[in-house]
Amino acid sequence: MNEPWYPARAVVDLDAVRGNVRVLRDAAPGAAVMAVVKADAYGHGLLPVARAALAAGATWLGVAQPAEALALRAAGITARTFTWLYAPGAPLAELVSADVDVSVHAPWGVEEVAAAARAAGRPARVHLKVDTGLGRSGVMPDQLPEVVARLVALQGDGLLELVGVWSHLAFADEPDHPTVRGQADVFDRAVEVAERAGAHLEVRHLANSAATLTTQHVHHELVRPGLAVYGLSPVPQLGGPDAFGLRPAMTLEARLATVKAVPAGQGVSYGHAFRTPRDTVLGDVPLGYGDGIPRHASGSQDVPGAPILVGNGPSARMLHVTGRVCMDQFMVDLGPDATERAGDTVVLFGDGATGAPTAQDWADACGTISYEITTRLGARVPRVHLHAEENPA
Structure with a gap:
């Protein structure tokens, strides 16, 4: 980091x-x-x-x-x-x-x-x-x-x-x-x-x-x-980034802060908008609306929240924000057979060509536009810039 x-x-x-x-x-x-x-x-x-x-x-x-x-x-x-x-x-x-x-x-x-x-x-x-x-x-x-x-x-x-x-x-x-x-x-x-x-x-x-x-x-x-x-499409109804030869530049990722087993019926996050339907494992993702994560990305019992990618390679799974987004964190239902541990990385959005959710996916889940998803990202989230060697003054 x-x-x-x-x-x-x-x-x-x-x-x-x-x-x-x-x-x-x-x-x-x-x-x-x-x-x-x-x-x-x-x-x-x-x-x-x-x-x-x-x-x-x-x-x-x-x-x-x-x-x-x-x-x-x-x-x-x-x-x-x-x-x-x-x-x-x-x-x-x-x-x-x-x-x-x-x-x-x-x-x-x-x-x-x-x-x-x-x-x-x-x-x-x-x-x-x-x-x-x-x-x-x-x-x-x-x-x-x-x-x-x-x-x-x-x-x-x-x-x-x-x-x-x-x-x-x-x-x-x-x-x-x-x-x-x-x-x-x-x-x-x-x-x-x-x-x-x-x-x-x-x-x-x-x-x-x-x-x-x-x-x-x-x-x-x-x-x-x-x-x-x-690298984001300004006309998503006409095509995503790949339709125009663009490549998303930003990948937002976080490390699981806690991973724990909970029983069926466990209320998740403020207001218990989601209760676990079975014994399961919950992960705590340490990003929230204080970091610019939209509260509208929250999930409920009936409507899944914004997508996140858990895991790497063939075993990677597309899951969703579970319950309400908090100021500094949100939860994800990892399922009863989860093998993730605290410290493992999850991707909120990035390049769809790699299998990650996209900023447009998050925009669709939140009822907004991809511009807002990246621009609202808070200053306390570090930016790591790759391949800066060609940059002129």
């Missing part, structure tokens, strides 16, 4: 990350790839994943929060980096000084970026976020002429460079949904507004993982894959 010692770990295969980035490059051959490493690289580890993605040919890194961009720079990573989510008063001057591209996603952001450029003594590189239909952040189309005019004027003053226009699709995971074409049309009109006003755009970017893999007409000069970098 990694230091500090903990009875569980997330093993992240950086070879898988590199392979996935190469797949994404091939899927969008006319575009540069921005590997999105926000939220601690979807729980996989910001710096190791960023370096692995760059080694495989990504030329941009994308993060939501300014602190994430500054952490990349503090680690000596100099690749083109874009950050997009901040409220008034954010440390934009630090970002500009650190050569980080920033988004303007609301009219108030224009003057804040200009003030940051003055404080930094250098022009800011700006990407204008347009709300093309997601209803989240972004300048509304009717606000565009005024906002663009101000950005171009500030560019003329040498305070900023309007280098990009970008947006986000609401239904990218349903490639045939009519909103995909509709948002693309709104986006194209926004680009025309910017160019007619005098912007000389370096990049347009609209495609996330799903659109990178399935919707070529929105690739433009830059694609922004996130989930697929980590």
Whole structure:
């Protein structure tokens, strides 16, 4: 186990990350790839994943929060980096000084970026976020002429460079949904507004993982894959990772803390949502919702919980979370003939090609998406990174 010692770990295969980035490059051959490493690289580890993605040919890194961009720079990573989510008063001057591209996603952001450029003594590189239909952040189309005019004027003053226009699709995971074409049309009109006003755009970017893999007409000069970098399918209804040549990078495993025989009728965990139907053996897995394991992964008498793999090789068994997930642990009914011992390893999720449950299996069991399963994994679970030798600064 990694230091500090903990009875569980997330093993992240950086070879898988590199392979996935190469797949994404091939899927969008006319575009540069921005590997999105926000939220601690979807729980996989910001710096190791960023370096692995760059080694495989990504030329941009994308993060939501300014602190994430500054952490990349503090680690000596100099690749083109874009950050997009901040409220008034954010440390934009630090970002500009650190050569980080920033988004303007609301009219108030224009003057804040200009003030940051003055404080930094250098022009800011700006990407204008347009709300093309997601209803989240972004300048509304009717606000565009005024906002663009101000950005171009500030560019003329040498305070900023309007280098990009970008947006986000609401239904990218349903490639045939009519909103995909509709948002693309709104986006194209926004680009025309910017160019007619005098912007000389370096990049347009609209495609996330799903659109990178399935919707070529929105690739433009830059694609922004996130989930697929980590080997998970952004369109599970169309196919799992193997359907797109992806390989899951994270395996979450733990060591059994206790293994003990109990009688029939034994209540298991809080509320006794499960009672043993026969004499059996229970195992205690030392991961819980304090580690980011969803409480919705719990099992009851009638509904099995999320799947886990117990054992190795031909003798490995797919079992399920038994009873309610606790803050630090959950139980598994190992069956009356169990041979496991305390200290044996169980796999919660990993690469389905190895026989392990997947993050998608856990998402299905919990009524959520695979993004949440990996991203919510707590900081106290050690990350062990394999095959880091190719990583550049």
